Amino acid sequence: MIGCLIAVGVLIASAGAALAAGRRARAASAIAACGAVGAAALTLPEAIAALAGSPPVELSIAWAPPIDELRLGLDPLSAFFIAPLAVLGAICAVYGAFYLDDQRARRLLAVPACFYNLLLAAMLVVLLARDAIGFVIAWEIMTLASYFLVTFDHDQSEVRRAGWVYLIASHLGVAAILSMFLLLGERGFAFADLAAGGSVGGGAVTVAGILGLIGFGVKAGLVPLHVWLPEAHAAAPSHVSALMSGVLIKLGLYGILRTCTFVGDAVPWGPVLLTVGVVGALVGISLALYQRDLKRALAYSSVENIGIATIGLGVGFWATSAHGPTIAALGFCGGLLHIWSHTIMKGLMFLGAGSLLHGAGTRDLERMGGLLGRMPRTGALVLLGTVAIAGLPPLSGFTSEWLIYLGLVRGGSAAESAVGLPLLFAVAAVATVGALAVLCFVRLAGIALLGAPRGEGAARAHESGRGMVLPMAVLAALAVALPFAAPLLVDGLAPVLAELGASAGASAGARAPSTAEAQGALVELAEVGLAIWLGIAAVFLLVRRLTRQRRQAETWGCGYLAPSARMQYSGASFAEGIHRLLPSILRARIHVPYRSELFPPPADLTVNVEDPFTRAAYEPLLDRLARRFGQLRWVQRGLLHVYILYMVLAAVVTIAIVSLRDFWGLG
Amino acid sequence: MTAAGALEGLGQALAIVVVPPLLLGVIARTKAVLAGRVGPPLLQPYHDLIKLLGKGTVVSRTTTWVFLAGPAVSLVAAVMAAAVVPIGGGRALWSFDGDFIALAYVLGLARYFTMAAALDTGSSFEGMGASREATFACIAEPAFIMGLLALARATGSLSLSGFLGPSIADVWSVASASLVLVAAGLLLVLLAENSRIPVDDPSTHLELTMVHEVMILDHGGPLLGVVLYGASVKLFVFAALLVRIAIPVARPVWLGWLAFLLGLIAVAAVIGVIESAMARLRLQYVPALLLSACLFCALALVLLAR
Numbered sequence: 001m002i003g004c005l006i007a008v009g010v011l012i013a014s015a016g017a018a019l020a021a022g023r024r025a026r027a028a029s030a031i032a033a034c035g036a037v038g039a040a041a042l043t044l045p046e047a048i049a050a051l052a053g054s055p056p057v058e059l060s061i062a063w064a065p066p067i068d069e070l071r072l073g074l075d076p077l078s079a080f081f082i083a084p085l086a087v088l089g090a091i092c093a094v095y096g097a098f099y100l101d102d103q104r105a106r107r108l109l110a111v112p113a114c115f116y117n118l119l120l121a122a123m124l125v126v127l128l129a130r131d132a133i134g135f136v137i138a139w140e141i142m143t144l145a146s147y148f149l150v151t152f153d154h155d156q157s158e159v160r161r162a163g164w165v166y167l168i169a170s171h172l173g174v175a176a177i178l179s180m181f182l183l184l185g186e187r188g189f190a191f192a193d194l195a196a197g198g199s200v201g202g203g204a205v206t207v208a209g210i211l212g213l214i215g216f217g218v219k220a221g222l223v224p225l226h227v228w229l230p231e232a233h234a235a236a237p238s239h240v241s242a243l244m245s246g247v248l249i250k251l252g253l254y255g256i257l258r259t260c261t262f263v264g265d266a267v268p269w270g271p272v273l274l275t276v277g278v279v280g281a282l283v284g285i286s287l288a289l290y291q292r293d294l295k296r297a298l299a300y301s302s303v304e305n306i307g308i309a310t311i312g313l314g315v316g317f318w319a320t321s322a323h324g325p326t327i328a329a330l331g332f333c334g335g336l337l338h339i340w341s342h343t344i345m346k347g348l349m350f351l352g353a354g355s356l357l358h359g360a361g362t363r364d365l366e367r368m369g370g371l372l373g374r375m376p377r378t379g380a381l382v383l384l385g386t387v388a389i390a391g392l393p394p395l396s397g398f399t400s401e402w403l404i405y406l407g408l409v410r411g412g413s414a415a416e417s418a419v420g421l422p423l424l425f426a427v428a429a430v431a432t433v434g435a436l437a438v439l440c441f442v443r444l445a446g447i448a449l450l451g452a453p454r455g456e457g458a459a460r461a462h463e464s465g466r467g468m469v470l471p472m473a474v475l476a477a478l479a480v481a482l483p484f485a486a487p488l489l490v491d492g493l494a495p496v497l498a499e500l501g502a503s504a505g506a507s508a509g510a511r512a513p514s515t516a517e518a519q520g521a522l523v524e525l526a527e528v529g530l531a532i533w534l535g536i537a538a539v540f541l542l543v544r545r546l547t548r549q550r551r552q553a554e555t556w557g558c559g560y561l562a563p564s565a566r567m568q569y570s571g572a573s574f575a576e577g578i579h580r581l582l583p584s585i586l587r588a589r590i591h592v593p594y595r596s597e598l599f600p601p602p603a604d605l606t607v608n609v610e611d612p613f614t615r616a617a618y619e620p621l622l623d624r625l626a627r628r629f630g631q632l633r634w635v636q637r638g639l640l641h642v643y644i645l646y647m648v649l650a651a652v653v654t655i656a657i658v659s660l661r662d663f664w665g666l667g
Numbered sequence: 668m669t670a671a672g673a674l675e676g677l678g679q680a681l682a683i684v685v686v687p688p689l690l691l692g693v694i695a696r697t698k699a700v701l702a703g704r705v706g707p708p709l710l711q712p713y714h715d716l717i718k719l720l721g722k723g724t725v726v727s728r729t730t731t732w733v734f735l736a737g738p739a740v741s742l743v744a745a746v747m748a749a750a751v752v753p754i755g756g757g758r759a760l761w762s763f764d765g766d767f768i769a770l771a772y773v774l775g776l777a778r779y780f781t782m783a784a785a786l787d788t789g790s791s792f793e794g795m796g797a798s799r800e801a802t803f804a805c806i807a808e809p810a811f812i813m814g815l816l817a818l819a820r821a822t823g824s825l826s827l828s829g830f831l832g833p834s835i836a837d838v839w840s841v842a843s844a845s846l847v848l849v850a851a852g853l854l855l856v857l858l859a860e861n862s863r864i865p866v867d868d869p870s871t872h873l874e875l876t877m878v879h880e881v882m883i884l885d886h887g888g889p890l891l892g893v894v895l896y897g898a899s900v901k902l903f904v905f906a907a908l909l910v911r912i913a914i915p916v917a918r919p920v921w922l923g924w925l926a927f928l929l930g931l932i933a934v935a936a937v938i939g940v941i942e943s944a945m946a947r948l949r950l951q952y953v954p955a956l957l958l959s960a961c962l963f964c965a966l967a968l969v970l971l972a973r
Contacts, residue, residue: 393772551723556790
């Protein structure tokens with residue numbers, strides 16, 4: 001606990017020091033990165049200790065009103081999220097210092113360095129806060145700091161737009177979160193009081209739970225609240241995208257889990273989270289399939305992965321209250337491990353995307369190609385990342401999905417048909433998501449890294465420096481190691497499970513989930529992983545030996561002798577087959593002008609990949625709202641004395657209401 | 668482990684290594700007979716493989732190590748898949764709860780690297796094949812998983828050895844309709860996953876119409892040998908699953924093995940008959956075919972969960 005507090009201090013101090021360094025860009029970046037690494041070194045041991053079973057701590061600091069008392073604490077649930085924050089925060093800070101280095105002539109790098117550390121500090125406080133007021137303040141600082149990081153390239157209009165979308169979405173979310181706290185906070189705003197307020201049950205508590213799901217769902221990127229993700233992740237500098245996708249959106253899930261501990265089973269969390277998760281995973285990956293912008297595709301894949309983690313948590317909640325501790329443990333462990341493994345994989349992918357962007361100068365898939373040859377280290381790491389995030393064994397992505405699968409299958413074949421059948425169809429949905437993810441990521445890897453260069457930039461691409469490759473290599477090593485470490489890691493999840501299980505089964509009197517089953521399954525998976533690694537290593541060497549004398553020639557073009565890079569299959573054509581099969585609402589809008597002239601002029605094709613939910617729902621809705629509010633514009637006269645009149649009127653009306661209420665004795 | 672168990676395990680390992688190319692021979696022979704030709708000898712695929720392994724290699728200038736990884740990974744994955752499928756009359760070499768999901772994902776890994784190796788050449792034909800493979804897999808995968816889930820639900824077991832073991836004979840007596848649906852669904856998945864007619868044509872050289880064959884267009888010599896052998900092991904895996912569903916004979920051991928091997932040959936012959944009797948579907952109808960496989964398996968699941 002004390003280490004975490006010092007870490008907050010270190011982060012804020014280094015943010016200030018970075019700002020003070022001002023024009024000395026390298027010094028500012030170095031100070032900030034050192035601060036982030038130092039904070040990680042302080043927080044990680046405490047997080048590990050909390051997960052290993054040291055008792056939760058809480059302390060309160062007297063503060064000026066309106067906070068009165070600042071309550072902070074460290075329990076297993078917080079520690080579970082602090083660990084990835086510490087690791088990825090430090091790795092991205094180091095990467096970011098090198099990543100932005102070439103902009104130092106153009107930009108004041110002290111500003112992003114400062115906001116980055118502020119963001120880390122705010123996220124840490126969000127996780128430590130034990131009362132609603134401190135939580136909301138930290139949450140708001142987190143949003144603002146990340147807003148300023150997202151809009152780093154604010155000279156581009158789409159970046160400004162992305163920042164704007166992010167800011168609006170976040171604040172709508174905060175509105176829902178605040179309402180939830182107000183509904184639960186009759187006895188006070190400390191988390192313990194909120195939980196006491198939630199334990200009475202009833203309609204208001206259910207509404208509060210749903211509000212929490214919506215408010216935190218915006219941050220987590222639950223469909224249909226995910227629309228800010230693709231915009232903000234594409235616009236932000238890559239190390240910020242990595243941190244946001246790897247940690248920040250997970251705080252949305254943290255908020256949802258906290259909400260669960262407040263409201264208990266007033267909301268049927270199991271079915272709700274399962275449904276939301278399945279929808280999120282299917283929609284997220286469907287939208288990721290055809291994106292042309294590498295980082296947009298990765299952002300949509302985050303929506304998918306949050307969905308998968310939510311499915312796991314849903315299984316956990318459902319099984320705790322209904323079925324049995326074994327299945328609950330499989331679900332919870334799967335969902336929680338997926339949060340960690342997604343932090344690793346998506347961190348790797350976004351840092352890799354940044355490195356490719358650095359080398360080839362573009363985020364556009366159709367202008368990359370052949371980068372594995374020109375950037376062998378980045379390329380290999382990104383390729384490994386795509387295999388991991390496509391959820392394929394033997395890497396980290398499959399480890400967590402494996403537990404979720406087992407939870408669903410076990411639950412589905414044990415339960416009576418009304419419950420079992422939906423669970424089994426959820427298995428089929430997850431399998432579809434898996435196959436779609438393979439398509440999505442083989443497309444990213446194949447079009448960006450393999451084949452011949454499709455653009456000038458790709459042809460002249462250069463490998464990134466060690467400062468950028470090394471952080472990626474660390475994440476790749478974690479992605480390789482996670483399946484083998486997982487049987488040990490689930491031990492650390494046991495206290496988190498106890499905390500979640502207590503909230504889900506409080507009234508049902510269910511036993512706390514036990515992790516023994518999950519551990520056994522992970523050991524089996526680790527054996528499979530080992531067999532795959534050894535088998536591939538052996539056969540790959542054998543194949544290399546068999547083809548020792550290989551001649552090089554042109555790619556076989558079926559007799560055509562002058563192939564060019566433009567004749568390769570493009571990303572758009574690769575996704576075309578599956579794009580046709582998607583429901584029409586999820587498809588991109590493709591506009592091909594119809595030409596009927598005898599000698600048609602050059603035609604152009606436009607593909608609009610704007611998020612379908614923005615296009616079909618939010619934009620029309622917000623437009624209509626704006627028009628309605630426009631009708632009230634006459635109120636806004638621009639004359640000072642009219643505004644003073646408004647204030648006086650408002651004061652009079654308020655006083656009148658209060659005094660009349662007293663008069664009739666209603667107060 | 669008993670001596671008999673060890674002997675059976677050895678037999679299974681031997682079967683996984685030796686039998687697969689024979690299935691290709693049986694298919695080719697069936698097609699030849701139905702077309703009124705003599706056809707190649709049954710053991711021709713073995714000769715082909717040996718010939719290919721001795722050849723030199725030409726690789727495209729644009730390729731990287733991924734091009735070599737494609738065949739290697741798909742062979743390893745196919746063999747690992749075969750290890751969890753019960754061969755002969757008994758249990759699989761390796762069985763654990765949920766092994767059928769691991770099987771699907773290991774085959775997914777193979778698909779990933781086959782497609783990556785195809786895209787590595789930068790050829791539009793190979794990209795086209797990879798795109799089709801990925802698209803069809805998105806529909807075939809849920810069908811496959813649902814079919815096996817139906818078996819899991821029917822037998823109350825979670826591993827392939829469990830639900831393809833003796834208990835499936837009891838399921839035949841109470842829920843035969845579901846099992847027929849599952850078998851039909853898995854047969855369609857087999858045809859799609861192993862690039863047979865009506866989804867894909869393994870024998871044409873019209874690159875524009877093909878899926879799997881066009882992805883491996885640039886693989887030659889030993890690489891092609893590894894690919895072909897891996898593909899035959901994969902066919903063996905799917906055929907073995909079908910045989911174990913359709914012919915649940917486990918004891919005595921010799922009868923189990925006999926039924927299994929004859930069943931494999933029968934499946935290969937059925938594939939040959941299908942390939943002789945119908946033409947490849949137009950590409951836009953393939954998703955419909957695979958969706959019907961999905962529906963078969965989903966229906967079986969619903970029937971069993973009733």
